[in-house]
Structure formats: structure tokens, C-alpha cells
Amino acid sequence: xxxxxxxxxxxxxxxxxxxxxxxDYTNSxxxxxxxxxxxxxxxxxxxxxxxxxxxxxxxxxxxVFLNKSxxxxxxxxxxxxxxxxxxxxxxxxxxxxxxxxxxxSLTVIP
Amino acid sequence: xAGVMQNPRHLVRRRGxxxxxxxxxxxGHSHVYWYRQLPEEGLKFMVYLQKENIIDESGMPKxxxxxxxxxxxxxxxxxxxxxxxxxxxxxxxxxxNSGGAWGTDTQxxxxxxxxxxx
Numbered sequence: 001x002x003x004x005x006x007x008x009x010x011x012x013x014x015x016x017x018x019x020x021x022x023x024d025y026t027n028s029x030x031x032x033x034x035x036x037x038x039x040x041x042x043x044x045x046x047x048x049x050x051x052x053x054x055x056x057x058x059x060x061x062x063x064v065f066l067n068k069s070x071x072x073x074x075x076x077x078x079x080x081x082x083x084x085x086x087x088x089x090x091x092x093x094x095x096x097x098x099x100x101x102x103x104x105s106l107t108v109i110p
Numbered sequence: 111x112a113g114v115m116q117n118p119r120h121l122v123r124r125r126g127x128x129x130x131x132x133x134x135x136x137x138g139h140s141h142v143y144w145y146r147q148l149p150e151e152g153l154k155f156m157v158y159l160q161k162e163n164i165i166d167e168s169g170m171p172k173x174x175x176x177x178x179x180x181x182x183x184x185x186x187x188x189x190x191x192x193x194x195x196x197x198x199x200x201x202x203x204x205x206x207n208s209g210g211a212w213g214t215d216t217q218x219x220x221x222x223x224x225x226x227x228x
Binding site: 002004006034036041042043044045046049089091096097098099100101102103 | 114116145150151152153154155158166168169201203216217218219220221222
């Protein structure tokens with residue numbers, strides 16, 4: 001039972017444009033959300049997080065938006081750069097463990 | 111400051127053999143987590159350990175899998191009598207002892223061990 005879903009397995013974006021990665025969850029008990037970035041042959045790297053008391057968190061080019069009523073979060077990268085090409089995982093926590101999505105492979109085209 | 115280290119990076123085993131995967135957390139981190147990523151799937155939580163204690167093993171298969179984090183040395187994930195379905199990437203993560211609910215600590219991942227069962 002996949003409690004965190006990333007319905008787009010891949011996304012291609014032109015360099016300089018905005019990348020929007022989406023994530024949906026089903027468990028209303030989730031109160032902390034994170035995005036991880038993963039390059040091939042490496043482990044995931046923490047990117048940005050947001051707690052359920054906020055609806056937006058920004059860090060440089062990366063912004064995470066949380067819509068609790070829709071059980072949806074998104075990661076915006078602007079402007080996108082070729083080095084952003086990676087697999088992005090969203091994760092959610094209910095305070096007991098993390099649940100990960102299946103990942104979205106982002107390709108930024110120079 | 112070295113990150114989370116895992117070895118071996120690649121491990122090949124025949125069906126019925128044992129697999130031992132090792133994880134050294136980041137310096138100063140006392141919490142270790144193991145995840146498994148099957149092909150075309152996301153990371154699935156397996157077990158959470160602190161030194162000499164298993165805190166949460168709700169994601170561990172009931173048979174053939176065990177984990178430990180001794181007082182000295184790395185954390186070990188052990189898979190006995192491996193089967194083809196165990197082929198996956200196994201990731202270890204660590205976090206500092208922040209004192210909060212473990213589900214909110216940022217976890218730092220190792221590079222993973224890719225297990226192939228022939």
C-alpha cells in the first residue's frame with residue numbers, strides 16, 4: 001500500500017525554466033515532509049523539508065509547497081540547471097517512520 | 111567529516127548463501143536506519159536502531175533478516191539463505207540524537223549496497 005505517491009516517473013525541463021515535481025499522500029497523520037535528491041550510484045541527499053504547520057518553505061532555488069487539504073506537496077526548482085538532473089524522492093513522516101515515494105527522474109536540458 | 115559509509119557497494123550471492131551488509135554512521139550520529147529499494151519502487155523502511163538496541167523493526171521481513179548495531183563497530187544487516195527476491199539496493203541512513211521523535215530527524219544516507227542474488 002503506497003501511502004506516498006509520485007505519479008510522474010519522469011520530467012524533462014529546459015534549462016532556466018521552472019521544474020515542478022509533485023507528490024500526493026493518503027495518510028492524514030503525516031506531519032513532516034521532505035524531498036531527497038538522488039544521483040545514480042549514490043544515496044539520497046536531503047534537499048528541503050516542511051512541517052505541516054507551514055504551507056511553504058523556501059531555500060534558494062528550491063521551494064516546497066504543502067496543500068494539506070489536498071494531501072499534496074510539490075517541489076519547485078527555479079531556474080532549473082543541468083546539475084539538477086537526478087531522481088527526486090518525496091518522503092512523509094507520521095512521527096514513527098518515513099514513507100518514500102517511488103521517485104521522479106528530472107532531466108534538465110541545456 | 112566523512113558521511114555515512116556502506117560496504118560493500120556491490121555484493122553478489124547465490125541462492126541460499128548469507129549476505130552481510132555493513133553501515134558506519136556519520137561521526138556523532140547514534141541512530142541508524144536501513145531501507146530497501148526494489149526495482150521500480152521507492153525506498154521502504156526496514157529497521158531503526160540505536161547502539162545495542164532495535165527501536166523499530168516493523169519493516170523487516172519476519173524471517174531470514176536481522177540487524178544489529180553493536181556498541182563498537184558498524185551496523186550490520188544480515189540476510190540468511192538469500193533468494194532472488196532479495197536482490198535490491200539496500201541503503202543505510204543515520205541521524206544525530208536530537209531527542210525529538212525519530213520521524214522528524216533529517217536522515218543522511220549512505221551510497222547503498224546493491225545486492226544481486228544469482
